[in-house]
Amino acid sequence: MTAVAGQTWAAVRDAARDARRAWGPTQTAGVCVVGVAAALPWFAPDWVHIDELAGWLYLALAATGLVVTVGLAGLPSLGQGAFMGIGAFATGLLVARAGWPAEAAVPLAFVVSLVAGILAGAVVVRLAPLFLAVSTWILTWLVVLVALAFPGVSGGAQGYVVDSFLGTTGHYELALVLTALAVAAVSALRRSSIGIRLRATRDRAAAAATLGVRRDRLLLGAFAASAAVAGLAGSLAVQLQGVTDPNAFGPSVSFKLLVAVLVGGASYACGGIVGVAVLGVIALVARLWALLQAGSSTGVQPMLAAVLLLVVIGLGEVGVIPLLARLRRRVIPAALEASPAHGRPRGGDGGAALAARGLLKRYGGVEALAGLDLAVAPGEVLGLVGANGSGKTTALRALAGAVALDAGEILIDGRRFDATSPVQAAEAGVVRTLQRTSTFGSLTALENAIVGASLHSQAGGALRVLAATPKSRAEAREIRAQAFDALRVVRLDEAADDPAERLDGFRQRLLMLAAAFAARPRLLLLDEPSAGATVADLGHLGETIREIRARGVSLVVVEHNLPFVRGLADRVVVMADGSAALLD
Amino acid sequence: MDLTLQIVLSGLAAGSVYGLLAVGYTFVYRLTGIVHFALGDLVGLGVFVALFVTAGRGAVTQDSATSWRFAVGILVALAVVVALGAWSYFGLIQQHIARGSTVGWVAATVAIAFAIQSLLNVVFTQPAYVFPDPIPFHDAGRDGIVTVAGATFQLRSLFVIGLGIALAAIATYVTRRTRFGRGLQAIAEDVDGAQMVGVPFDRYVGLAFGLVGALAVVIAVAAAPSGPFSVTTGTLYGLKGLVAALLVGFAAPGWAFVAGLALGFVESLIASGRISGHGLGPSYREILPLAFVFLLLALRGRVRTPELE
Numbered sequence: 001m002t003a004v005a006g007q008t009w010a011a012v013r014d015a016a017r018d019a020r021r022a023w024g025p026t027q028t029a030g031v032c033v034v035g036v037a038a039a040l041p042w043f044a045p046d047w048v049h050i051d052e053l054a055g056w057l058y059l060a061l062a063a064t065g066l067v068v069t070v071g072l073a074g075l076p077s078l079g080q081g082a083f084m085g086i087g088a089f090a091t092g093l094l095v096a097r098a099g100w101p102a103e104a105a106v107p108l109a110f111v112v113s114l115v116a117g118i119l120a121g122a123v124v125v126r127l128a129p130l131f132l133a134v135s136t137w138i139l140t141w142l143v144v145l146v147a148l149a150f151p152g153v154s155g156g157a158q159g160y161v162v163d164s165f166l167g168t169t170g171h172y173e174l175a176l177v178l179t180a181l182a183v184a185a186v187s188a189l190r191r192s193s194i195g196i197r198l199r200a201t202r203d204r205a206a207a208a209a210t211l212g213v214r215r216d217r218l219l220l221g222a223f224a225a226s227a228a229v230a231g232l233a234g235s236l237a238v239q240l241q242g243v244t245d246p247n248a249f250g251p252s253v254s255f256k257l258l259v260a261v262l263v264g265g266a267s268y269a270c271g272g273i274v275g276v277a278v279l280g281v282i283a284l285v286a287r288l289w290a291l292l293q294a295g296s297s298t299g300v301q302p303m304l305a306a307v308l309l310l311v312v313i314g315l316g317e318v319g320v321i322p323l324l325a326r327l328r329r330r331v332i333p334a335a336l337e338a339s340p341a342h343g344r345p346r347g348g349d350g351g352a353a354l355a356a357r358g359l360l361k362r363y364g365g366v367e368a369l370a371g372l373d374l375a376v377a378p379g380e381v382l383g384l385v386g387a388n389g390s391g392k393t394t395a396l397r398a399l400a401g402a403v404a405l406d407a408g409e410i411l412i413d414g415r416r417f418d419a420t421s422p423v424q425a426a427e428a429g430v431v432r433t434l435q436r437t438s439t440f441g442s443l444t445a446l447e448n449a450i451v452g453a454s455l456h457s458q459a460g461g462a463l464r465v466l467a468a469t470p471k472s473r474a475e476a477r478e479i480r481a482q483a484f485d486a487l488r489v490v491r492l493d494e495a496a497d498d499p500a501e502r503l504d505g506f507r508q509r510l511l512m513l514a515a516a517f518a519a520r521p522r523l524l525l526l527d528e529p530s531a532g533a534t535v536a537d538l539g540h541l542g543e544t545i546r547e548i549r550a551r552g553v554s555l556v557v558v559e560h561n562l563p564f565v566r567g568l569a570d571r572v573v574v575m576a577d578g579s580a581a582l583l584d
Numbered sequence: 585m586d587l588t589l590q591i592v593l594s595g596l597a598a599g600s601v602y603g604l605l606a607v608g609y610t611f612v613y614r615l616t617g618i619v620h621f622a623l624g625d626l627v628g629l630g631v632f633v634a635l636f637v638t639a640g641r642g643a644v645t646q647d648s649a650t651s652w653r654f655a656v657g658i659l660v661a662l663a664v665v666v667a668l669g670a671w672s673y674f675g676l677i678q679q680h681i682a683r684g685s686t687v688g689w690v691a692a693t694v695a696i697a698f699a700i701q702s703l704l705n706v707v708f709t710q711p712a713y714v715f716p717d718p719i720p721f722h723d724a725g726r727d728g729i730v731t732v733a734g735a736t737f738q739l740r741s742l743f744v745i746g747l748g749i750a751l752a753a754i755a756t757y758v759t760r761r762t763r764f765g766r767g768l769q770a771i772a773e774d775v776d777g778a779q780m781v782g783v784p785f786d787r788y789v790g791l792a793f794g795l796v797g798a799l800a801v802v803i804a805v806a807a808a809p810s811g812p813f814s815v816t817t818g819t820l821y822g823l824k825g826l827v828a829a830l831l832v833g834f835a836a837p838g839w840a841f842v843a844g845l846a847l848g849f850v851e852s853l854i855a856s857g858r859i860s861g862h863g864l865g866p867s868y869r870e871i872l873p874l875a876f877v878f879l880l881l882a883l884r885g886r887v888r889t890p891e892l893e
Contacts, residue, residue, distance in 0.1 A: 076687040123882035129686035142874045149867040303702035309695040
């Protein structure tokens with residue numbers, strides 16, 4: 001018993017230490033804002049309407065959910081209002097027609113919108129961004145038209161009267177707590193390896209796939225989570241209103257939420273709430289204007305909101321937070337203690353043995369690979385050279401599962417290797433870097449490496465990250481250390497906190513190499529690593545590749561620079577017309 | 585008038601309008617690779633600018649059709665919507681297309697839509713307005729309906745259908761045969777490549793957006809007199825037109841127009857069709873086509889363009 005208690009105590013102390021380490025001025029400011037806001041109902045003057053503030057906060061909750069879809073996943077969703085509506089109508093039906101208690105309807109409405117989000121997400125995340133926007137737009141209209149056409153769903157023109165289990169102040173406090181929790185959750189997810197992988201596939205889907213990022217699954221998770229949060233907000237908002245209104249959750253809400261997220265700053269956890277605050281100020285201005293004109297403010301407010309968005313978009317999609325951040329750029333240190341040597345491949349056997357026989361790939365009448373045979377011994381560096389069009393890149397793509405072969409077999413350590421996608425290949429320990437320079441531009445160098453390092457993550461799921469389980473925190477530390485180690489191997493550790501897009505071309509290629517190495521491959525396939533390198537860079541690159549080999553990785557290096565590859569590789573294969581013409 | 589006839593007539597009347605908008609969406613998509621979410625609202629803007637010039641915020645009757653103010657109104661509407669169309673590209677959309685940011689231009693076009701809608705909401709407060717018919721179809725036949733050799737037609741729908749076919753033909757001609765259209769298609773396929781071979785990118789795309797504005801006004805003048813026009817009518821027409829264009833996957837302007845006609849007919853059939861006394865009823869009129877298009881998108885699935893490595 002005491003042993004268990006001791007362990008628990010140690011875990012709690014550990015968690016407290018981690019929390020203290022992550023705490024900064026931003027967190028203090030956040031807690032202060034929430035504290036002051038929570039006390040507001042007791043000292044606010046009469047002209048502050050707590051019920052309206054609660055309504056705005058529920059909107060901010062839905063907007064914070066949308067940050068995940070629009071900001072982190074980069075999906076142009078016009079469907080957030082639809083999920084808010086689904087949550088609201090589900091609540092109306094449960095409370096007013098089925099006679100459920102209001103507090104029981106909330107979790108069920110959450111589940112209903114989560115399921116709706118999963119079903120719709122399964123359809124839309126596979127689409128091109130353009131068609132994702134169109135299909136979510138149609139979904140929004142579908143929900144509002146169903147509500148209008150079937151009075152049974154929405155309660156018709158009168159609406160259903162929905163009882164609430166909370167008073168106005170109760171709603172306000174609940175909305176505040178939920179919104180604060182949502183912002184904290186999005187912030188935690190954004191910085192976790194799952195959030196980093198999400199942003200990586202947003203920036204460059206193909207490069208992320210070579211590092212084993214399962215794009216569709218991540219996007220679906222982001223979309224469904226957004227939908228569930230919106231449903232929760234809708235369920236509570238309709239209880240605050242007290243009555244269902246078929247027009248209340250239509251395209252205009254979808255639009256308003258998108259406005260909020262873009263005005264606030266799409267890829268920041270606070271973007272939604274800041275954007276909604278801006279919209280709230282606009283509403284206030286519109287009301288003052290209407291007071292002066294002795295007219296109604298209902299029409300002016302949406303017009304000002306639309307005009308504001310036009311201005312923001314005209315300025316180039318720059319939100320409030322990015323603007324503030326640009327004014328005062330703060331450098332966050334990586335805060336990493338020197339870690340012991342990580343990066344030993346699993347198994348630690350000095351790299352994989354590759355044997356490829358009779359690889360055949362036809363494109364129409366052209367044989368890109370015409371029965372290619374390749375062999376790599378464990379820990380060997382094989383150079384692959386040849387004229388343009390001789391099939392070097394196709395060979396690498398075939399080895400990494402990116403090309404479906406017409407014939408031939410690939411053996412890794414004597415076992416048949418039949419990955420049908422780059423993701424599968426990466427998971428099996430075969431990682432390829434792309435020929436084009438393709439880092440994840442908006443991520444820092446360290447985050448780029450984390451995309452690779454989190455490939456074999458076991459405890460990095462969204463729920464574990466949010467619960468901050470000891471296992472997930474320990475793993476996150478390990479992943480960071482592994483990523484940092486990979487940066488050190490390519491000597492980019494000094495630039496760990498720089499956004500990748502600010503690095504020069506060669507250093508971006510080094511960063512690609514670091515991200516690939518961080519994924520702990522047993523066989524690394526490099527497509528022209530020396531492109532754009534100066535003579536001094538070549539020496540650096542050669543040492544880096546030798547260091548990676550020394551860490552127990554076999555390599556196949558496609559190169560145009562013959563002297564470089566001769567100095568580097570144990571053997572060089574010359575390719576011509578899709579097969580190995582000459583062994584050097 | 586028997587039920588079948590009524591279904592066909594009302595279906596064709598509505599469908600021809602959807603078809604016009606579908607042609608518009610397809611035209612924009614083929615030329616620029618974007619879906620202009622504000623197209624329906626541009627039509628609404630054209631209608632209400634013309635009304636505003638004709639009679640301020642007051643009511644307009646069919647009698648105004650021959651007044652010079654109405655003619656001026658249509659010209660002003662043309663100028664305003666074309667200018668707005670071109671400005672929307674240079675001021676808002678251009679930078680986002682250049683950066684390849686879908687979120688940016690989607691938000692831009694939707695914001696234009698809502699800005700127009702909310703502006704109209706502030707200025708025009710009556711539930712619906714009459715847009716006078718520049719061509720007096722109502723004087724012909726029996727209240728605009730003529731019977732030729734046993735078949736009955738609504739003259740106005742015939743006119744709109746003719747216009748739709750003509751517009752589809754023009755749109756096809758412009759995209760396929762002119763230097764302008766081919767240049768734009770080259771841009772839509774490969775921006776850098778098109779610029780390299782000397783296609784004046786910004787001028788062409790800006791012009792295309794202006795043309796879209798002109799198209800919206802033509803649609804407005806042709807479609808608005810069909811029935812009472814409210815502030816949201818344009819938006820709804822836009823939605824239906826988008827559905828029709830999606831049905832044929834933005835394939836060709838001609839097919840988009842046919843899809844619009846079919847959509848109008850199906851809506852009318854859903855609303856009033858009866859098979860041995862049983863029918864779906866008007867509640868399903870708008871929902872079923874939307875749900876069908878959503879499923880169609882789901883089944884087509886693979887619309888994601890493969891990424892360059």
